[in-house]
Amino acid sequence: MTPSPAPSPAPEAPSPLAARLLHRDAMVLVLDKPSGLPVHPGPKGGETLHDHLPGLRFGLPRMPELAHRLDKDTSGCLVLGRHAKSLALLNKLFAEGKVDKTYVAVIKGAPLEESGRIDQPLAKRSPHRGWWMQAVPKGSPGALEAITDWRVIGRAEGLSVLALSPLTGRTHQLRAHLSNLGFPILGDAIYGGASRLPGGPVLHLHARRVVLPVAKNAAPLDVQAPFPEHMLETFAALGLDPVALAAAADGAFS
Numbered sequence: 099m100t101p102s103p104a105p106s107p108a109p110e111a112p113s114p115l116a117a118r119l120l121h122r123d124a125m126v127l128v129l130d131k132p133s134g135l136p137v138h139p140g141p142k143g144g145e146t147l148h149d150h151l152p153g154l155r156f157g158l159p160r161m162p163e164l165a166h167r168l169d170k171d172t173s174g175c176l177v178l179g180r181h182a183k184s185l186a187l188l189n190k191l192f193a194e195g196k197v198d199k200t201y202v203a204v205i206k207g208a209p210l211e212e213s214g215r216i217d218q219p220l221a222k223r224s225p226h227r228g229w230w231m232q233a234v235p236k237g238s239p240g241a242l243e244a245i246t247d248w249r250v251i252g253r254a255e256g257l258s259v260l261a262l263s264p265l266t267g268r269t270h271q272l273r274a275h276l277s278n279l280g281f282p283i284l285g286d287a288i289y290g291g292a293s294r295l296p297g298g299p300v301l302h303l304h305a306r307r308v309v310l311p312v313a314k315n316a317a318p319l320d321v322q323a324p325f326p327e328h329m330l331e332t333f334a335a336l337g338l339d340p341v342a343l344a345a346a347a348d349g350a351f352s
Contacts, residue, residue: 113153174305
C-alpha cells in the first residue's frame with residue numbers, strides 16, 4: 099500500500115499589520131508602522147515588527163526584510179524588500195540618498211524663519227547611552243555628517259508643525275537636530291524632556307511620505323501614510339486642518 103503523502107504545512111496566517119499596508123507589489127511592501135511598535139527585538143522583550151514578518155510573506159518563501167528603520171515611537175512609511183534582489187536594490191537606493199523621505203513633526207516653539215537647513219554633525223552621547231545622539235562641532239571625534247531640511251507648515255498656540263526632509267540617515271537625526279535647534283518634538287522623552295510615564299504625550303513624529311525610484315523606466319513609487327490618531331487629536335485641538343497639512347507636507351520639498 100502506497101503511503102499517503104505528508105500534508106502540506108498550513109500557510110502562515112496574515113499578520114494584523116497587513117491591514118496597514120500602504121503598498122504591495124512583487125518587490126516592495128510599504129507599511130504604515132504604528133507608533134509604539136519597535137522594528138527590532140530589544141533587551142526588554144515584547145512585541146516587535148519582527149514578530150509580524152512571517153505573516154507578511156503573502157505566498158513568498160522568505161519573509162520580507164527592512165530596507166531602513168524607524169524609531170519605536172515614530173509612525174508612518176516603513177519600506178521592506180520582499181526578496182534578496184529587491185532588498186539589495188532598496189539598500190543601495192537608501193545608501194546612495196536616492197530615496198526622498200518627508201516627515202511631519204509637531205514641535206515646541208515657533209521658528210522665526212519659514213524654512214531652513216540644519217547642517218550639524220551628530221555623535222553618540224556616550225558608550226552607555228545606546229543610540230542616544232547629540233549635536234557636536236564639525237571635526238569632533240565620532241562625528242557623523244547629518245543634514246535636515248525643514249519647512250513650517252502650521253503654527254498655533256506655541257507649537258509649530260514642520261515638514262522635514264532628512265538628507266542623511268543618522269539615528270535619531272530629526273529628534274536630535276530639532277532639540278539642538280531649541281524646538282524639541284512634542285512627546286519626545288529622550289530629547290524633549292517629555293515624561294516617560296503612561297498618559298503623557300506620544301512622540302509627534304510621522305514618516306508621511308516616501309518616494310522610491312525602484313524601476314528604471316517607470317515613475318518612482320510615491321507612497322503617503324495618513325496621520326496617526328494622536329497627531330490628528332493634536333491638530334484638532336490646535337484648530338489645524340490635517341488635509342491641508344498633508345498637502346503642504348507633500349509639496350514642501352518638491
